[in-house]
Amino acid sequence: MTELLGPRQVERFHSIRGEELQRFIQKIVEKDRENENVNLEKGLMKLTNNIVCRIAMSTSCSEEEDEAERCKELVEGSIELTGKMVIVYLLGPLKKVGRWVFMKELKDISRRIDELLEKILKEHEERAKKDGGSLPVRNTYFSRWHALDYGNAHQPSKLVKETLRLYPLGPVISRASREDSKIGGFDIPKETVVLINLYSMMRDPEIWDNPDEFKLERLLVSHKETDKENHSLGYVPFGGGRRMCPGSHLALTISHITIASMVQCFDWKVSGGDGDGGKVNIEAKSSMIMCLAHPIVCLPEVHYNPFVA
Numbered sequence: 001m002t003e004l005l006g007p008r009q010v011e012r013f014h015s016i017r018g019e020e021l022q023r024f025i026q027k028i029v030e031k032d033r034e035n036e037n038v039n040l041e042k043g044l045m046k047l048t049n050n051i052v053c054r055i056a057m058s059t060s061c062s063e064e065e066d067e068a069e070r071c072k073e074l075v076e077g078s079i080e081l082t083g084k085m086v087i088v089y090l091l092g093p094l095k096k097v098g099r100w101v102f103m104k105e106l107k108d109i110s111r112r113i114d115e116l117l118e119k120i121l122k123e124h125e126e127r128a129k130k131d132g133g134s135l136p137v138r139n140t141y142f143s144r145w146h147a148l149d150y151g152n153a154h155q156p157s158k159l160v161k162e163t164l165r166l167y168p169l170g171p172v173i174s175r176a177s178r179e180d181s182k183i184g185g186f187d188i189p190k191e192t193v194v195l196i197n198l199y200s201m202m203r204d205p206e207i208w209d210n211p212d213e214f215k216l217e218r219l220l221v222s223h224k225e226t227d228k229e230n231h232s233l234g235y236v237p238f239g240g241g242r243r244m245c246p247g248s249h250l251a252l253t254i255s256h257i258t259i260a261s262m263v264q265c266f267d268w269k270v271s272g273g274d275g276d277g278g279k280v281n282i283e284a285k286s287s288m289i290m291c292l293a294h295p296i297v298c299l300p301e302v303h304y305n306p307f308v309a
Ligand code: HEM
Pocket: 001, 005, 052, 164, 168, 169, 170, 173, 174, 237, 238, 239, 240, 241, 242, 243, 244, 245, 246, 247, 248, 250, 251, 252
């Protein structure tokens, strides 16, 4: 998994990112033309799903509008369930009962994930038969996205890093001890499930000045250095050690180019939607993963159209 999503593979597939980004930006240009709102959560989820599917399986998610939504529900559902299973382990002798209670949910979510993967692979086979897997024509703006002058090329990178420090996607991770050990003066017997609170670590006043403040200049090292340099500072949005997120490089790369293109190509006006009218509502959903309770809905206005020569 680390090899599949590592920097070398991510670099190898930069054309896939360019094509999917092109498709994403093209849809927003159309929305501007039709004076329609964009639900950023849905659009960004579809973009990420397509890039990950094409890198991992050489196929993109179905064109059906609700497919990205289903992927999101399944990912959220399985993370939710992982959280419940962790709590079940904390029940000590009652954990067998807890496991039995959640078994039906576990089987149901595994079946739905299998069905979705099956469908994606079938579509891929059919498409490959039909068009021999030919790729869409590329626009030079997107194939050269990395060479763009965004004014300040480090701005998206700093923005993403500081956002992940304050709002980590996975605020709590778990580990099981393989042997008796001692952490911070506490004895941890073998096979104990330990919950690690990444959210608190990244807001620890002993590590960070004014930890609750959003400061762009805080994390200045390049994202290639993130693991090495920032770990010692308690910067752990991707976890740590051998089970650290293998998708960190891909996630940061996609975030940077997407934000940079969205800022360069459009002016954004936040619409009412589920938020509170004209303002982004950053209230988080109560869940094991930290995501927005109200999706951001915006009216885009083209500022620079990359499709017009
Ligand atoms: C901003 C985006 C992302 C964040 C904040 C994030 C965060 C995390 C965290 C905190 C963990 C647990 C690590 C630990 O236990 O030490 C994790 C695990 C994982 N992530 Fe991510 N992740 C992101 C994007 C991605 C992407 C794009 C992929 C794949 C395409 C991915 C694939 C995985 C996998 C496979 C694991 C399980 C690793 C294991 O258990 O060995 N992640 N992620």
